[in-house]
Amino acid sequence: MPSPTHDSLIELFRDRPQLAVEVLRDLLGQDLPVTPLARAENFTFNTRPSDDIEPDLVVVLGPPPSPAHVIIVEIQKDKSKDPRQLDRYAAQAWLMLKCDATVLVVCPDARTAEHYARPIDSGLTGYRPHPRVLGPGGIPAITDPQQAAAHPELSALAVMAHGRDRKVVEAFASALAELPHDYAAKYYEHAYDMSVPEVRHLLEEIMTSTDWPVHSPFAREHYGRGMAEGKAKGKTEGRAEEAAKLVLLVMDARGLDMPDDVRARITSCTDLTLLETWAARAATAQTVHDMFDGASEQDR
Template sequence: MGAMPSPRHDALVKMFEHRPELAVEILRDLMGVELPDTPLVRLENTTFNTRRSDDIHADMVLVLGPSQDPAHAIIVEIQQDKSKAPRQLARYAAVLWLMLGCDVTVLVICPDRATAAYYAQPIESGLTGYRLQALVLGPDSIPALTDPQEAAGHLGLAAMSIMVHGRDRKVVEAFAAALTDTDDDHALKYTEYAYSMAAPEVRRLMEEIMTSTDWPVYTPFAREHFGRGREQGKAEGKAEGKAEGEARAVLLVLAARGLDVPEDVRARITACTDLAQLETWTTRAATAQALEELFDEAGGQQG
């Protein structure tokens, strides 16, 4: 069984899903790839078949052009280590080419420099004459955006700039300033993406800078989701209602973090009536890297 995807991996995938045009802009504007000039960009099913018996699953697939006559396909893969065999990427491209009948580009996002170099090498597929050259966006290719206007115009890149260059205070300041020029709902998404992708010390810097500005959501999970759940619980006016609101807050935070909650864990959370325990779980949910940390006895008693 494979390892559970990290919050950083999930945030990157969600950011591209939220705005698929980001992949086109990275390839065309940042990496100089010639792509069909079309406003039609759509997400495709990420699971496709080798026409034998096994399905293969990419992080994201998007298609340029009309569905009946696709002009180009892009496979986006998020790789934080060298665990995936490069030949698998060649296989993805070949199968998608067979299915859609159009050219395919593989874009690999690698926050780690060594991983980026690994996937940047030409990939021998094992089929004579077929060698795939994946296009890799590594930390050296992600610009440090310190201009608020530039960050506001490229919020996806600005969030990735936080991931790679967030220790530079000017990068975080530019990101925070850019968010004030965007409507709250839109900005909240990118705040969550950046926060999930950032290292712990960068998260602390984000909170410090965002609390000193007019931007109201400086810790996206604690402020938006935790607060919403608490207020809903209080409005119900009864202990049972408060517990239900707190339980919902826990689940909202976990959902915002991209953590998959099995039914048995969901049942345990919703069945808990201990408000103090639920508040503890909500606080832990904002930073937990895995569900096990939510119930860690070292951090407090279990419910």
Template sequence: MVEIQQRPDPDKQRALPRYAAALWLQLNCPVTVLVFSPEARTAVWAAKPIPTSLPGYTLTCQVMGPDHIPLITDPAEAAAQPELSALSVMNHGEHAKVVEAFVAALQHLPAEHAPHYYEYAYRMASQAARHLMEALMESTVWPVYSPFAKMHYGKGLQAGRAEGEARAVLTILEARGIPVSEDDRAFIMECTDLERLDEWARRAVTATSAADLFTE
């Protein structure tokens, strides 16, 4: 499964057949690449056959875009199909009823599962949908405002923000051509201190090596 949340990237498209071929060699079984995209234009692009240099090998991905995911606005339906509801948030989060149905459905899911659905939907959602999810969690009149919501969703939100900041640090370094060792990469991704991650991001703009991020 591949998530594509940005505009079409020819380099990413050329990489997909290599990923599929490598997985096929590793598992020795047929491989299907499933692409999720919240943008219709990107979904159309991802569905196009991808020719390769291997004779007779053309990869055609299976694509799930906005036109393939329904708008789920009924909390009961969202609770019955939480996976589809999370995808509906990703593709149609600009509709408040979609987000409201998803958040309301979380109170009916097992306590050990609800935070995972919330975190996954939050990570995939647009910025506008994220703001609405946060507002619903903080509302004193919303039915899922509870010790469970405050404890679990708050932790998930903090973890999601930290992961996003960590990835931003790595993206800046990558864009500037600065190599990052596996140990440094793991250290950055494991950090949950938002202030420290913000400082690392600022340093990454002018750093000459990954070590410059950690210099006090």
């Protein structure tokens, strides 16, 4: 069953497929076709007589009529998947799209990364495909805030892999302040979901020391609750202000004399029910004091 870490990793690559190219080219040293076109596509592979198999993500490089390369991105947190299935992904992509294919396995765990980095025993003599694996050791520990802002996906991955290093988390937090709010929230969520509890606590600690509203599940709950309460309070205060203006408007229209202390008493009142009562009385009161007749002892 997919986990929050699995889903967040896939979203990082799905949101910006060029990330798969950068990981293979810049971090793992693989030559890839030079093209600005990289798109995520939905594929279901089939290896009859087996069932349909669906990779986590397929990134196609080059124009749709003639793709230049296929990157199959697979997230593995443990050793449960048969490595030969990764080989099937590549073979099916080659058959369907008629171009070269690379399997990129992203592993948050070092031992899992080591397991999938081995050549695959395909069962065919002389054919041992070798997937490209990105484990924690292959992810750079980004401690420069400017570099983190320039590469927010890699910075989020760095938090996952090296978040026990406070400087990595601080650089990530600083980078978020440079990003549009919606993007910053998304990257924070991904980093939080991909991290172990110890790093999550550090994220919370560092982010709550800034004025940027954090978006972890815990913080979102409490921040959202505060926002809702603030909006409700603001709405009530706004209605009270409007009701006070109505009382003054009716009294002015009827030509009733209002001393400064009476006007202040009305404008400073935040009890909406009481203001509505005053507004109703203002329509028939002969004097200002008639309007307050029957008011609660607390208001007198």
